[in-house]
Amino acid sequence: MVTPLIPGRFTIRATDGKARLGTLQTAHGVVETPIFMPVGTVGRVKAVAPDDLAGIGAEIILGNTYHLYLRPGDELIHRRGGLHGFTAWNKPVLTDSGGFQAFSLSELRTIRENGVEFRSHLDGSQHLFTPEKVVEIQRNLNSDIMMVLDECVAYGTPYDYTAKSIELTTRWALRSRAIHPACSSGNLLFAITQGGFFADLRSRSVEQLCGHDFDGFAIGGLSVGEPKSLMYDLLAHTVPLLPADKPRYLMGVGTPVDIVTGIENGVDMFDCVLPTRNARNGTLYTSQGKINIKRTQYAEDDGPLDPGCSCYTCRTFSRAYLRHLQHSGEVTAFRLNSVHNLTYFLNLVRGARAAVAEGRLAAFAAGIRAVYPEGGV
């Protein structure tokens, strides 16, 4: 009765302008796009248990190669049935390659032709990530969507360095594909385009990668401190260059307005720590805008966090109680706030999918921008 899944098959069912409504098949299920993917760096979305994720409606989550390799180790996870068996999450998982950690934990790392040498942030031990090693780790994790090792350059990196960097990222991507040919397993492999903040380098990076048979293409290296308008300009420039028949993934982005803008430009997948990290700090996204639950004005506010939300948190607790939990440093505050913020982000892409299906994405996006007028951080 159930047609077998064909990992990697991407079907576009509708479009609205440049935006697409699609389905991506993976070894652990079908993902409807555009999608937001909660981040679960060490094999768990922080503060959120699997049954919470079911209530939120999460369809795919992230894990991180760098963190899981260091602790508890990819081979240990492999012996326990991969990430799905180990973490009791049987839906799709995408794993980031560790390229971004090489960037963000950059104090003690060296980038060479062969790969990235780095020191563990846990114990200072020396390690080497090659493109091949990173694929091998992600196969041990049995990731549904593996990301190639890439070099992410900082905002402000000069043109010459960035130009050399995209060549390296391309060579690494092809080495990754060489040891993991298309259709060789249920582990899909996405390439990552780079190019810093130079439109022609963004174009060149896409040209070098898109002729090869990757299962999807990511845009990396954005939202690293640049002005908002620059990111949007590069997005509008780059997304149309990507293969139309493959999923497009904007890495590490973003705010509600960023996500809607990405969808309008034709991006299919997003991930960001913002909803979960901000949840733990008391910054919450609602249908009426962003609020800081710690504020004094909520001390005796008996209303729900977001009257327009039907998540467990909003159904059950008052703003006054949530503020109290946050002020008390109670771990339950992390959970309840994370459940709410993730519900907001998942509802956001759900709403966008419905809008694309009905050809009214522009109006939907205008509604989001009206609620988050400053760009919605």
Place this chain on the structure above:
RNA sequence: GCGGAUGUAGCUCAGUUGGCAGAGCACCUGGUUGUGGCCCAGGGGGUCGUGGGUUCAACCCCCAUCAUUCGCC
């Protein structure tokens, strides 16, 4: 009853030879974009226990007094 110690921000405490009242935490307001449950930025806060004295000038020196605390009768 006698002797000592201590009284400075909500809390714990610095404060030089007498020269504009300080820190940490807490509190308040922002920030947080392929996550080190972190971190960063800004802000509001004072009858220096109380009363007197000396001095151009006192948290600081002198006297008295109150409170807290420790020890001894």
